[in-house]
Amino acid sequence: MEEATLFQYRRKIKSAAELRTLVGSRPRAKKVIMCHGVFDVVHPGHLRHLIYAKSKGDILVVSLTADQHITKGNVRPYVPQDLRALNLAAFEIVDYVIIDMEATPISNIKTIQPDYFAKGYEYVKGSVHPKTQKEIDALEEYGGEIIFTPGDVVYSSTQLIDLAPPDINNEKLMVLMDAEKISFSDLRQAVAKMAGLRVHVVGDTIVDSYTQCSMIGGMTKTPTMSVRYEERQDFSGGAAIVAKHLKAAGAEVVFSTVMGEDADCDHVLQDLAAFGVDCRPVIDPTRPTTNKNAIVVGGYRMLKIDTLDNRPISERIVRQLSAQIRDVPADVVIFSDFRHGLFNRESIPVFIDAIPEGCFRVADSQVASRWGNILDFPGFDLITPNEREARFALGDQDATVRPLGSELFKRAGCRTLMLKMGERGMITFRRVGHETRSFFILDSFAEQAIDPVGAGDALLAYASLAMAATGNDVIASILGSFAAGLECGYDGNAPISPVELLARIERAENAVRYS
Structure with missing residues (x-):
């Protein structure tokens, strides 16, 4: 199916006002029947419902709930409204489709004034639901009628999606x-x-290490695993990898951070210099450069050993970093916050105030196992x-x-x-x-x-x-x-x-x- 073929059905998708003009006012020579629903995944139950509705009228209008009004399920709708509308428009039995931007179909019922409004059989079991009663009231105001379609075949979009979400x-x-x-x-x-955009990254440096080992066995008297060391790989991580991504994309990158006076600091500085990132670290000899060492055995991360100090940085370092933020020419300023002391309750307002006028301001605050809050960057x-x-x-x-x-x-x-x-x-x-x-x-x-x-x-x-x-x-x-x-x-x-x-x-x- 070509892309153009899919979009040719868009001609059936109309607004309520457009449709009222097309079908005309009551009484009509051709009867209009309207269905309403989410139609997230169109299944055999939906098709039976639509076929029955079409048999009771001349013009079948299908109204679907807009994305913004769907709250059922954690990430729903699975299919966005424009694609749901196209799915329905592709059916020969469907004459027109409306994306209903209201929470209920009442407004569209009053605008279009369909001769019939079709509901699934499940809505008539027992007492009439209050929402269905409101629809009946809206229909009866102008002489419309509600029809309940047969209910011997019932499927659930939610159950189908949960079973195997379509790709x-x-x-x-x-x-x-x-x-x-x-x-x-x-x-x-x-x-x-x-390419060429000037970006100033301010954030926590992390050295991500992967210590590769092979399994030897376990101790006989204690539940202790025994592994053999094979190799260790060190990567510049945290805000440092953000700086490298930006540089790889072609930006001119300045990176302001805090690191310790140690081998991990040397590794990051050499790595960033070789990559072309202008790193301007503030060295704090009282704290280590943050290191997160994952012990990997047979492709599985068995343990992670962190070397870090999450104390808030000193007022002196806050002044140094805020001066860098203020003085570095930049089109974009990115605060990459991993909550390892650089960003805290005292430093964040100072850093925000130092951002030059006109910069595009970006913030990413990662909580992980520490305390942090993206709302600190309003x-x-x-x-x-x-x-x-x-x-x-x-x-x-x-x-x-x-x-x-x-x-x-x-x-x-x-x-x-x-x-x-x-x-x-x-x-x-x-x-x-x-x-x-x-x-x-x-x-x-x-x-x-x-x-x-x-x-x-x-x-x-x-x-x-x-x-x-x-x-x-x-x-x-x-x-x-x-x-x-x-x-x-x-x-x-x-x-x-x-x-x-x-x-x-x-x-x-x-x-x-x-x-």
């Missing part, structure tokens, strides 16, 4: 890009525009927490993801929130304009998941650059998601290059175009 990430991407009038050429141009242009960090910030372990993200977006006062959901992808919230959706979801684009650690850093880097270069949150989300997916394919932290990103864009385009 439709490319279809979701295609529909989103089409709705936002974004092409794959726009994605490529955005990658090119990143009014930023972009924040990129994950779901756990959002729940931590709001003290909310119960809300489903979309209401959770919506509340965090409101409380943070940011321009754009990219909420990372791990293997489930990400959801972006943004300030809305005319006919602009307030949020959209992208599935994960990881082609292989060797090591998902560090994917968020890749997303942070590329999304920040894309936002600064284009001002387009959809382009930034897509490129950030692609970069995160690529990072999942590496064992350990590895900077993602534009060549890799462009190749990933090409693979996505080929998949969408079936080429």
Whole structure:
């Protein structure tokens, strides 16, 4: 199926006002019957419902609930509204489709005034539900009638999705890009525009170590494993890998951080210098450079040994870093907070006040096993927490993801929130304009998941650059998601290059175009 074939059915998708003009006022020569629902995954029960409804009228109108009003399930709807509308429009029996932007179909019933309104049999079992009664009342105001379709075949979209979620990430991407009038050429141009942007990264340095071992056995008297050391690999991590991602993308990067006076500091400085990152560390001889050493046996991470000191940095160091923030010329300032002492209650307001006027401001505060809060960075242009960090910030372990993200977006006062959901992808919230959706979801684009650690850093880097270069949150989300997916394919932290990103864009385009 070609892309153009899919979108040819868009002619059936109308607004309520357009449809009222098309079908005319009552009484009509052709009877209009209307169905309403979520239709997240169209299954045989839905099809039977639609076929029966069509048999009772001449014109079948299907109204579907907009994404913003669906709260059932943690990440629902699984299929976004534009794609759900196209799915229904592709059926020959369906004449028109409406995306209902209201929480209930009452407004559209009053506008279109269908002759019949079809409900599933489950809505008539026992007493009439109060919501159904409101629909009946709206119909009876002008002489419409409700019809209940047969109910001997019942399926659940939720159960089908939970059983085996369909792989439709490319279809979701295609529909989103089409709705936002974004092409794959726009994605490529955005990658090119990143080159030369001046970025100042401020954050905690972490050396991520992987100590590879092989299993020897266990002790006979105690539950102690015995392993043989084979090799150790050290990677510049934390905010340092964010700086490397940015440099790999073509940005001019200055990195301000705090490190100890030790071998790990020397390793990071040599690594960043060789990579072309201008690192300006403040050396604190009273604390070690943060090191996180994973003991890996047969591909499994058996244990992690952390060497760190999470004490807040001194006032002297706060002054030094704030001077760097104020004096370094930058288009973008990124606060990469891993809560190892650099960012704290006293330092954060000072650092924020030091950001030069006109800079694009980005914050990422990772909680992990420590205390941190993304709401400490109010009014930023972009924040990129994950779901756990959002729940931590709001003290909310119960809300489903979309209401959770919506509340965090409101409380943070940011321009754009990219909420990372791990293997489930990400959801972006943004300030809305005319006919602009307030949020959209992208599935994960990881082609292989060797090591998902560090994917968020890749997303942070590329999304920040894309936002600064284009001002387009959809382009930034897509490129950030692609970069995160690529990072999942590496064992350990590895900077993602534009060549890799462009190749990933090409693979996505080929998949969408079936080429």
